[in-house]
Amino acid sequence: xxxxxxxxxxxxGLQDRFAGFVATLGRGPGRSRALTREEARExxxxxxxxxxxxAQVGAFLMLLRYRGEDLAEITGLIEAxxxxxxxxxxxxxxxxxxxxxxxxxxxxxxxRGAPWFLLSALALAQSGMRVLMHGSNEFSGGLSVDSVLxxxxxxxxxxxGCVAGCLxxxxxxxxxxxxxxxxxxxxxxxxxxxxxxxxxxxxxxLLDPADAAASVDGVFHPxxxxxxxxxxxxxxxxxxxxxxxxxxEAERSPGKDIAVHLQFAGAPPxxxxxxxxxxxxxxxxxxxxxxxxxxxxxxxxxxxxxxxxTARNTxxxxxxxxxxxxxxxxxxxxxxHADQTARAIxxxxxxxxxxxxx
Numbered sequence: 298x299x300x301x302x303x304x305x306x307x308x309x310g311l312q313d314r315f316a317g318f319v320a321t322l323g324r325g326p327g328r329s330r331a332l333t334r335e336e337a338r339e340x341x342x343x344x345x346x347x348x349x350x351x352a353q354v355g356a357f358l359m360l361l362r363y364r365g366e367d368l369a370e371i372t373g374l375i376e377a378x379x380x381x382x383x384x385x386x387x388x389x390x391x392x393x394x395x396x397x398x399x400x401x402x403x404x405x406x407x408x409r410g411a412p413w414f415l416l417s418a419l420a421l422a423q424s425g426m427r428v429l430m431h432g433s434n435e436f437s438g439g440l441s442v443d444s445v446l447x448x449x450x451x452x453x454x455x456x457x458g459c460v461a462g463c464l465x466x467x468x469x470x471x472x473x474x475x476x477x478x479x480x481x482x483x484x485x486x487x488x489x490x491x492x493x494x495x496x497x498x499x500x501x502x503l504l505d506p507a508d509a510a511a512s513v514d515g516v517f518h519p520x521x522x523x524x525x526x527x528x529x530x531x532x533x534x535x536x537x538x539x540x541x542x543x544x545x546e547a548e549r550s551p552g553k554d555i556a557v558h559l560q561f562a563g564a565p566p567x568x569x570x571x572x573x574x575x576x577x578x579x580x581x582x583x584x585x586x587x588x589x590x591x592x593x594x595x596x597x598x599x600x601x602x603x604x605x606x607t608a609r610n611t612x613x614x615x616x617x618x619x620x621x622x623x624x625x626x627x628x629x630x631x632x633x634h635a636d637q638t639a640r641a642i643x644x645x646x647x648x649x650x651x652x653x654x655x
Contacts, residue, residue, distance in 0.1 A: 311348040311349070315340060315344070316353065318336060319353055319357050321336070322360040322361065323360045331370050333369055334531075335373065336373065337374050337377070340357065341500075342380060345378065345480045345481070355490070359493070362493060362496060366521075368528055369531070370496075372531045372532060374497075376532075378481050378501075379504060382506075384478065384507075385505075385508050386508045389457040389506075390507040392461050393464055393507050394464050396428070396508075397426040397428065398510070398623060399507065400430040401430075401432055401512070402430055402432030402434065402442050402547075403474075403501050404515065404545040409434075411445070411588070412439070412440060412442050413591070413608055413612050414546055414548040415445060415446075415449075416594065417613075417615035419646075420642050420643055422467060425468070427468045428468065429469075429509060430442065430472070431472040431506060432471075432473065432474060432501070433473060433474045433482060435486065436488060440591075442471055445588045448589070449592065453471050453476070454470050456476065474504075477506055478501075478504065481500065485501060499521070499524065499528075502525070505532075509535075510623065511622045512537045512622065514537060515540060515541070515542030515547035516539060517541070517542075519541050522539050522541065526539060526558060530560065534562060535561065536622055537559075537560050538557055538559045538560075538618065547615070548611065549614035551613075552576070552607070552610075553573050554571065556569070557618060557621065561626035571614070590608070594609060594612065596648045613643050614636070617638070620638055
């Protein structure tokens with residue numbers, strides 16, 4: 298058989314197969330249903346490999362969104378994405394040192410400012426914790442992590458070898474999703490075509506590329522908290538802390554009490570109330586949300602500067618939140634002790650820029 302004809306027949310067969318998944322989701326009231334975990338894994342794997350027509354992929358993603366994100370479906374999508382990108386201990390991460398904290402950053406809020414949580418992650422890395430941050434802030438109204446890193450003497454990693462080296466040397470690495478899982482990044486970018494986020498946003502946040510010992514995760518809408526915790530349970534993730542963070546980032550607002558949800562493998566989630574770290578008041582000068590001001594906060598030892606107090610409290614509070622995620626599961630979480638330890642970690646940080654990554 299002519300190879301061109303064979304490829305056409307094979308492609309048509311794959312597209313027919315994928316059409317079945319679209320039909321399952323979209324048949325109409327009383328006839329449609331969610332995909333099983335196995336069906337979702339197969340369907341999204343096909344989409345990621347290019348076995349489905351782009352129009353089919355668009356219909357698939359929007360039907361998933363319209364129906365509402367389902368635990369089994371999202372779990373299957375995540376497994377497919379990890380399979381295709383070779384993530385996890387069985388894939389490219391097999392050569393990584395043990396990662397203590399997975400930190401997704403996919404915030405897309407129009408009101409986001411500077412990624413203060415980045416300073417929290419760097420301070421934790423200096424304290425001895427290995428932190429792998431991954432993400433895309435393409436649709437955020439604020440500064441992207443990628444754009445701030447050079448001011449801190451760092452750079453985003455473009456391949457797994459760079460990630461392994463940075464984790465070994467600096468105990469911190471930032472891996473953009475476009476380099477970590479390019480097809481997932483392409484599907485995230487389809488937001489421009491849809492005018493809406495798709496379930497791929499949830500998938501990206503929960504990829505956990507290095508099978509870390511713990512994760513912190515921010516969501517924009519509270520209903521997603523239960524979804525993220527439920528998926529983590531199905532994937533048997535060791536520990537996950539989720540909160541409604543500004544712009545959907547894992548960042549603690551210091552001016553109010555905030556609830557976080559902490560779940561360890563095999564145990565039900567716990568809700569913890571973290572106290573405000575400063576009186577509620579105006580956020581301050583928006584010009585503070587710049588790379589230059591982030592660098593100033595990192596270097597500045599003048600705790601009395603009121604312009605930077607909210608930023609410092611954001612950073613310290615976020616360190617404490619991450620410490621709760623990495624606590625021992627057999628010990629009762631202690632927010633007050635976490636806040637105290639976070640302040641000590643922040644005060645002990647070395648303020649010189651880290652070595653540069655590539």
